[in-house]
Amino acid sequence: MPIPRSPEPIVATGPLSDEVYLRLGEAIKTEVLRPGERIRDVEVAAWLGVSRTPVREALWRLAQIGLVETSPSRFTRVTEVDADTQEQTLxxxxxxxxxxxxxAVARMTDAELARAVDLVDAVIxxxxxxxxxxxxxxSRSLYQHVSVCxxxxxxxxxxxEAGLGVERNLRGARPVLGAIPERRKNYEELRxxxxxxxADRAERVVRRQHRLA
Known part of the structure; x- marks a missing residue:
């Protein structure tokens, strides 16, 4: 693992392994650490200025969401993303x-609902x-709002937890489903x-947009 430039010092407000997880996940997502690249916990610890324990915990979590793969006593490396992985992620x-x-639809306050409608208008x-x-x-802003609601x-x-894996797997593969008139029709129905x-209709529209109906 070639050590990237020194990051900002870690100022952890929670478990140190959470911050290490985010730093490593971001490095993988942005391909600072590239597919197939080996990761050594001692080098990551030196890079981030932490002990090896939170690094090992972070690598275990990254393995659970498919960003790294490990072979005990042999290697830990960044996983490759193939067409099947992208399709399954979509x-x-x-x-x-x-x-x-x-x-979210049934639980939003009136103000949150108005915000969601504005976000759909921005998508349109x-x-x-x-x-x-x-x-x-x-679209990402819309669904971040929806997730909170x-x-x-x-x-x-x-x-x-899954967000890092989703963003990395879809990096460079952001399919726009349908032509402009079809997309507008679906977004207007969602609105x-x-x-x-x-709520039932909103879910059906979202699934249709993703070709899951």
Whole structure:
């Protein structure tokens, strides 16, 4: 593992392994640590200025979400992302987005609902502009808001834990499903479902958008 430039010093407000997990996950997601690259806990510990124990804990967690793979007493390395992994990640995100939308629609305050509608409008504008990067960013903002509005702490923890893996697996593969008119139709139906607080309809629309209907 070539040691990247020195990071900002870790100032942990919780378990040290959480911060190490985030730092390593970000390095993998942004390909500072590239697919196939070996990771040695002693080098990571020196890089981050921590002991090996929180590094080992962080690497174990990263292995659970598929960002690294280990062979006991042999190696730990960054995993490769193939077409099957991307396809499975897209399927996972589609189902989870639908579930989150269903939970959130019935639980949003009026102010949160208004915010969600504004975020859908931003998604529509990005889609109409045929700006893939902006569409991805606006969609991500929408579902971050929706996730908070589920009021389900278990769901929130699971999605935060999986988030690094999802973002890394979809890096460079952000498919825009459908032509502009089809996307607009689906987003407008989602907007209507939100306004009507129709959780079932909102979930169906999200699944349809992800080709899961």
């Amino acid at each position: 399927e996972f995100t589609g189902y989870q987005a639908g579930i989150a939308m269903h939970m 504008a990005a889609s109409d502009a045929d700006d893939d990067e902006r569409l991805y960013a606006e 589920t009021r389900n702490n278990v769901f929130g923890v699971m999605m935060r 209507a479902a939100l306004v009507e607080r129709d």
